[in-house]
Amino acid sequence: MSHEHPPHLQHHFDTSEQQFDAGKLGIWLFLATEILLFGGLFCAYAIYRANHPEIFVYAHQFLDKVLGGTNTVVLLCSSLTMAWAVRASQLGQRTLLIVLLSLTLLGGFAFMGIKAVEYEQKWKHGLLPGTHFAPHEEGTPAVTAAPGAPKTAPAGTIQPSATGPAGTVRAEAAETAPEGPHGKRPSNTQIFFGIYFLMTGLHGLHVLIGMGAIAWILVRSIKGEFGPDYFTPVDFVGLYWHLVDLIWIFLFPLLYLIS
Amino acid sequence: MSHSAHPRVGHVVPLPVLFGVLGTLLVMTFVTVAASWLDFGRLSLWIALGIAVFKASLVLLFFMHLKYDKPFNAIVIIVSMALVALFIAIALTDTTQYEPNKIPGYAPSIKTNPQ
Numbered sequence: 001m002s003h004e005h006p007p008h009l010q011h012h013f014d015t016s017e018q019q020f021d022a023g024k025l026g027i028w029l030f031l032a033t034e035i036l037l038f039g040g041l042f043c044a045y046a047i048y049r050a051n052h053p054e055i056f057v058y059a060h061q062f063l064d065k066v067l068g069g070t071n072t073v074v075l076l077c078s079s080l081t082m083a084w085a086v087r088a089s090q091l092g093q094r095t096l097l098i099v100l101l102s103l104t105l106l107g108g109f110a111f112m113g114i115k116a117v118e119y120e121q122k123w124k125h126g127l128l129p130g131t132h133f134a135p136h137e138e139g140t141p142a143v144t145a146a147p148g149a150p151k152t153a154p155a156g157t158i159q160p161s162a163t164g165p166a167g168t169v170r171a172e173a174a175e176t177a178p179e180g181p182h183g184k185r186p187s188n189t190q191i192f193f194g195i196y197f198l199m200t201g202l203h204g205l206h207v208l209i210g211m212g213a214i215a216w217i218l219v220r221s222i223k224g225e226f227g228p229d230y231f232t233p234v235d236f237v238g239l240y241w242h243l244v245d246l247i248w249i250f251l252f253p254l255l256y257l258i259s
Numbered sequence: 260m261s262h263s264a265h266p267r268v269g270h271v272v273p274l275p276v277l278f279g280v281l282g283t284l285l286v287m288t289f290v291t292v293a294a295s296w297l298d299f300g301r302l303s304l305w306i307a308l309g310i311a312v313f314k315a316s317l318v319l320l321f322f323m324h325l326k327y328d329k330p331f332n333a334i335v336i337i338v339s340m341a342l343v344a345l346f347i348a349i350a351l352t353d354t355t356q357y358e359p360n361k362i363p364g365y366a367p368s369i370k371t372n373p374q
Contacts, residue, residue: 006275017266020268021268025329029340032336033339036339036342038343038345039347040346042347043347045344064293069288073288076281076284076285077281079281080278083272083277083321084277087271115294125330142293228266228340229266235324238322238323242319242322242323243323247316250308250311252288257292257294259295259303
């Protein structure tokens, strides 16, 4: 064997640097596919907002800017602790690494907790996507179907083209919508909540996966597996966590701050 | 705890840089919320997007080490973002090219000439 062969170096790589660079390129390629995945949803957002600006202007009032802003701050701070954790692992500061990874994980829990509060409020007010959309604002009776009314058109009936699948488009006219404290509700408001739940839901799923990955490197750092010679997993999990932060940086103004 | 230890791969970002980036990100978050209180009309979307792109660049360059990284990684991520921008731009140009009244009430915001 050669005079120097670090234990973490796989046999198919010549040097630690080659192994690190190859892994890093792999992670960046994965992050590129993540951007393309979210790109499809951002495109759906752009198309609907361009065609129905009135829905976005009306419906964004139901999102809590304070909770959304707090979540942005939480995620930014957890990004700092993650970047600092990578630095700590590079410098072999084991105790600091464990503390910083724990703080990052805590940030993930805080984010999901606030998200859960927001989702619960939407659920309570019936602000759900598609056919589940049944808003009931204060002072306005809930819009519910008459008992016994068929959920779908009887067999043999051809539905009007404006009635899309799964509640994407409703035949409901804007004039019949009740006047609420937030102004007149435009028709097809459920589209906004469909986009909102899909984008924040997929993002939330990424936060959960990131939290799992952080828990995994936290356990490994407690075992003392990372140091200046080998910190690759900390670095790569960090890149994933930052990407989750990056997506939220776009989601927050696009969903919460419409004017 | 050996502070003198230095990794043989990667780049160690100094703490003042990390905290400076966080500070800027928090300030920009406040700015984007404050900008939403004011009315810039059609510009407000572009102001919000500009701030978001600036914040994203800071995260990419410093938190994600792209500034110190192999340039190829930056090419990968910039190309993917450019493709998303192209995708959205072409889809948006396309969506305005249809007869607005094809589906009644589908695009109430689009002004059409009375027939």
